[in-house]
Amino acid sequence: MMMRMLCKAVAVALMTASASGTAQDAAVKPFTPEQIKKGASLYATNCESCHGVRMMGPPWGSDLTTFPRDNRARFVDSVAHGKNTMPPWGDVLSPEDIAALWTYVVAGEPKN
Numbered sequence: 001m002m003m004r005m006l007c008k009a010v011a012v013a014l015m016t017a018s019a020s021g022t023a024q025d026a027a028v029k030p031f032t033p034e035q036i037k038k039g040a041s042l043y044a045t046n047c048e049s050c051h052g053v054r055m056m057g058p059p060w061g062s063d064l065t066t067f068p069r070d071n072r073a074r075f076v077d078s079v080a081h082g083k084n085t086m087p088p089w090g091d092v093l094s095p096e097d098i099a100a101l102w103t104y105v106v107a108g109e110p111k112n
């Protein structure tokens with residue numbers, strides 16, 4: 001009896017989760033391989049010239065592999081508005097693009 005109720009609760013939760021799959025949610029949900037892949041290609045196009053190829057090369061900007069993993073808000077803000085000599089990206093990249101870049105920076109490349 002108890003088991004049955006639990007299963008039902010899980011099913012409802014799953015349905016709710018997939019129904020509200022907006023871009024906003026995507027940012028807080030666990031990263032998907034698609035998002036990381038999108039972030040990787042955006043990174044290669046827009047960021048690697050300063051931050052190193054696949055974040056591995058010697059960066060001319062800052063080393064993104066050491067960016068604090070718990071500070072997504074700062075990442076989004078710095079990328080959208082720029083920081084010191086880094087140009088702002090808010091006019092070039094959509095919030096979804098920046099969200100994908102965040103997944104790439106956090107989960108996209110193996111740490112050395």
Ligand code: HEC
Nearest residue numbers: 046047050060061062074075078079083084085086089101
């Ligand atoms: C023209 C060179 C250049 C490009 C291109 C560039 N950056 Fe930067 N970036 C910099 C420099 C320089 C800094 C260091 C800024 C500072 O702290 O003074 C920086 C810093 C950062 C930081 C750290 C900001 C902080 O709050 O400490 C992040 C995150 C970042 N860049 C992400 C990106 C992403 C994502 C892209 C691609 C969309 C990108 N950058 C493209 C030059 C660049």
